[in-house]
Amino acid sequence: MAEIRMEGLVKTYPGGTERATDDVSLDVADGEFVVLLGPSGCGKTTLLRMLAGLEFPDAGKITIGGEDVTYRAPQDRNLSMVFQSYAVFPHRTVRANIGFGLAMRKVPAAQIAQKVAWAAELLQLTPYLDRYPAKLSGGQRQRVAVARAIVMDADVLLMDEPLSNLDALLRLSFRAELKKIVQDLGTTTVYVTHDQGEALSLGDRVAVMRTGRIVQLGDPLEVYDRPADTFVGGFLGSPPMNFLPATVHDGQLSVAGHARPAPAHLQGHSGDLVVGVRAEHIGISGINDTDGTNGIEARVDVVEPTGSAVLLTTSVGAGPGPAVLKVSAPPTFRARPGDTVRLDLAPDALRYYDAETQLALE
Numbered sequence: 001m002a003e004i005r006m007e008g009l010v011k012t013y014p015g016g017t018e019r020a021t022d023d024v025s026l027d028v029a030d031g032e033f034v035v036l037l038g039p040s041g042c043g044k045t046t047l048l049r050m051l052a053g054l055e056f057p058d059a060g061k062i063t064i065g066g067e068d069v070t071y072r073a074p075q076d077r078n079l080s081m082v083f084q085s086y087a088v089f090p091h092r093t094v095r096a097n098i099g100f101g102l103a104m105r106k107v108p109a110a111q112i113a114q115k116v117a118w119a120a121e122l123l124q125l126t127p128y129l130d131r132y133p134a135k136l137s138g139g140q141r142q143r144v145a146v147a148r149a150i151v152m153d154a155d156v157l158l159m160d161e162p163l164s165n166l167d168a169l170l171r172l173s174f175r176a177e178l179k180k181i182v183q184d185l186g187t188t189t190v191y192v193t194h195d196q197g198e199a200l201s202l203g204d205r206v207a208v209m210r211t212g213r214i215v216q217l218g219d220p221l222e223v224y225d226r227p228a229d230t231f232v233g234g235f236l237g238s239p240p241m242n243f244l245p246a247t248v249h250d251g252q253l254s255v256a257g258h259a260r261p262a263p264a265h266l267q268g269h270s271g272d273l274v275v276g277v278r279a280e281h282i283g284i285s286g287i288n289d290t291d292g293t294n295g296i297e298a299r300v301d302v303v304e305p306t307g308s309a310v311l312l313t314t315s316v317g318a319g320p321g322p323a324v325l326k327v328s329a330p331p332t333f334r335a336r337p338g339d340t341v342r343l344d345l346a347p348d349a350l351r352y353y354d355a356e357t358q359l360a361l362e
């Protein structure tokens, strides 16, 4: 069993004033794939490096499979790593690169050959085994790095932005392959990325980090659909969640100049709040239908066809600060900049946040 337990991990770099990780606790189950997601500088690499033994925490504890490894050297943790830079040796063949870690461990040659053949097959590298990295594409080099990690039969696989050097198309295809390989191996995996799409697609669970802390931990659907605060809602999703100022008074919710009964859990609430809604949950109809009475009138500012949908940037309300709402309409929806449309904010698609703390009001 290779479950990972992180408890109260605090790390401040020498000379640093802020904590790179600030009391982080996280359990990863045996065989689970957890993604650490967050903006640059939020501490995800630091957390991964502490797991790897490349940094030691100032406080807290790390156990892997029940053993305290907090201050153990990397080679004594039975884990393997894949980093952002391909980190393949340019003067060794693909075969030698993949077998490198095993050779260092003095594994018998026949066994290394068998393992290398297995990993090369899995990562579609068999035809390239005798090539040097300079004669490989970026994607193939990245596969070599992954192959080199998986031959080690480690209890834990750590990956730090392993796809970030690949172009968009390759990233997408290799992402799916990587998911399949790790699923089949069943290795406990911790994966760092700042790419929310990657996090949602790969993780059994996603830990969203901000300024050294985990702000939400959940399965991808949960963090996407029920962000714990407006930061998470704004960080996940493309486009990010829309946010609108709103008020509740006497059981009535007023949002974008439209009043409706407040949901049951906000009946006792009074004052300002923030309403969040995803672009794909906003109904849209009635181009230039000025007689319409359903929903909220909005003006179309930008129209962006994406192929599978049309993304509209709309503004609601007049005055110095109209609210901007991104709406995902069916690909056949023909609106042009300057048109008016009517938007329908379905009650069950709305999420509510405290205006001050920005935390979800559940």
Ligand code: ATP
Pocket (backbone or CB within 6 Å): 013, 014, 016, 018, 019, 020, 038, 039, 040, 041, 042, 043, 044, 045, 046, 047, 194
């Ligand atoms: P990125 O996506 O940019 O790699 P990250 O989320 O992985 O960011 P970390 O690299 O863990 O973030 O950095 C967390 C904080 O610690 C940042 O404020 C960063 O400036 C600081 N930091 C990271 N490494 C060092 C270091 N070696 N010395 C001093 N400060 C560091």
